[in-house]
Amino acid sequence: MPRTRFNASGSILFSSSVLLLLLAVLASSAMAALDASFSQETVSLSVGENGTWEITATNPDAADATGVDLIARVPADFTITDPGGGTVDSTNNTITWASLTITHGASLTRSFKAAPDCDAVSAQTMSAEIYRSSSLEDVSTSSRTVITAPVISLSLLDSSGNTVTRAQVGDSVPWVITLE
Helix, strand or coil: CCEEEEECCEEEEHHHHHHHHHHHHHHHHHCCCEEEEECCCCCCCCCCEEEEEEEEECCCCCCEEEEEEEECCCCCEEEEECCCCCCCEEECCEEEEEEECCCCCEECCCCCCEEECHHHHHCCCCCCEEEEECCCEEEECHHHHEEEEECCEEEECCCCCCCCCCCCCCCCCCCCCCCC
């Protein structure tokens, strides 16, 4: 059995086998960080068109991860159309999947849908944050989403509502503007 000795100043000196055992215990109690990544993302949308994003959360640890919160941050000029079972915070434009359990060595995936509003700026990104016991463990950023601007479509109609294919200067023709 290893001996523990005290030196003259009162500190404890351990044998090498006790130190190795202590290091092994400390190493086994350390948790590997959880990982969040975008496994599917929409990279080109028209205004008002739904896009789909998937976030995969991975637990590389040897123990199950409990009390995990996964948060998707969506740009303010996007409307969340399907939170995929998460809770929407419309003030911050986030989706939270709370109190998740990720089995050791496994992953889970959550998806959501969002559509750019009329004033959406192109080349924006979504972000995903993963927390364990309120402690941030990882942040992931999606690819940039290209937003195509709407085009004004002009149709000329006669009084019966039929499309006018020919008109001359001076003709009175009602018209309809459709924003797509």
